[in-house]
Amino acid sequence: MRELETLFERRPATEADLATARARFVDGAAKSRPRGWKRLGPFLAALATALVGMTVAVFLRPVSVGPPPPPEPPLLSGAEILRRAADVAEAQPLLKAKPGEYRYVRAAVAPLSTRGSASYTTTEVWTPADGKGPWLDRSTTERVETLSPILCGYEHPPSWPADLSYRIPKGTVPVYANQFLNVKIKIQVAAAYPLQTARLLRVAAEFPGLIVKRGVTDAAGRPGVSVLLDTVGYNTGDELIFDPHSYRFLGVRFVYPNESVQGDPMNPGKVIKKGDVLNGWALLSVGVAQALPAREDGIKRREAPKRRCPKF
Structure with a gap:
């Protein structure tokens, strides 16, 4: 559970980091299923949804393209x-x-x-x-x-x-x-x-x-x-x-x-x-x-x- 807390405190910066996090938590969930699966299942589902959202955020992060071009001058006589x-x-x-x-x-x-x-x-x-x-x-x-x-x-x-x-x-x-x-x-x-x-x-x-x-x-x-x-x-x-x-x-x-x-x-x-x-x-x-x-x-x-x- 400490790893779960760390995940939300410091979000992974890249898709590779997110993939590693997903694998680690899925593996942990599989090992703990016999004792508390009913209690852990909804939490892992919510976690998976959050990870997907974070993945989208990584890919949709805006890229700086520099200052916009100067506006066209007004049409004067x-x-x-x-x-x-x-x-x-x-x-x-x-x-x-x-x-x-x-x-x-x-x-x-x-x-x-x-x-x-x-x-x-x-x-x-x-x-x-x-x-x-x-x-x-x-x-x-x-x-x-x-x-x-x-x-x-x-x-x-x-x-x-x-x-x-x-x-x-x-x-x-x-x-x-x-x-x-x-x-x-x-x-x-x-x-x-x-x-x-x-x-x-x-x-x-x-x-x-x-x-x-x-x-x-x-x-x-x-x-x-x-x-x-x-x-x-x-x-x-x-x-x-x-x-x-x-x-x-x-x-x-x-x-x-x-x-x-x-x-x-x-x-x-x-x-x-x-x-x-x-x-x-x-x-x-x-x-x-x-x-x-x-x-x-x-x-x-x-x-x-x-x-x-x-x-x-």
Whole structure:
């Protein structure tokens, strides 16, 4: 009987242990049958039922499969995505930089020549934090760079007006399409400036005819959701790409929008069809440095001529 008490105090952990326990108690019951079978029989029947239940419990013990996958993000409209992305950008602090220091933006670029492949080039743009002095545009993959002697106001986001919407005129469909393209260009320039990025996204959120594409990737191969403009059948191929969960701005791309098929200038013998991604730009990182990077061996540096800055 002590073994019976031990069984209920410490349940067998495996089926093998249960089988041993059953055999031991059945054998004990057989030996004691002549003296007290009538009294022991009901107890052994109850014990057998309990052992069967414990066996089932061993086999049905839940198995841990790790944390559940994250839930699918809610289906938002293009305007809602742009506004959320603006909130995310505005919450990011501006990297502090002193006069004479430089802010740089590192990005992945997938040009037409790499269409259909997973490769991309890496570019860096270094601009003076105070807007004064030369700036550098370099391709770290192709090992070429261009040094420009002056940074114009339209290339320096802190020089932009606080209200950017007045530069987005209301008008015909092509005007909206052209202005969406302007937003796409300016948002790359503003990559190191969260406040200007947020303002541009809020301007774009007011455009009519915004469309959302899911399951897209940026130039760096990251999954995302894109917003583009399609007003009264006038489809631009310009798209803004965002993280599908946080709605953080990831980059931009251009998708061939036309029904007609045309030859691929970079790949003779191939054609470009509607929906083909022709180029892309993906933000990788931003930073601050005390000075422009030193010219490295093997990198070609071209000095751009001095120019007059247009009115901004």
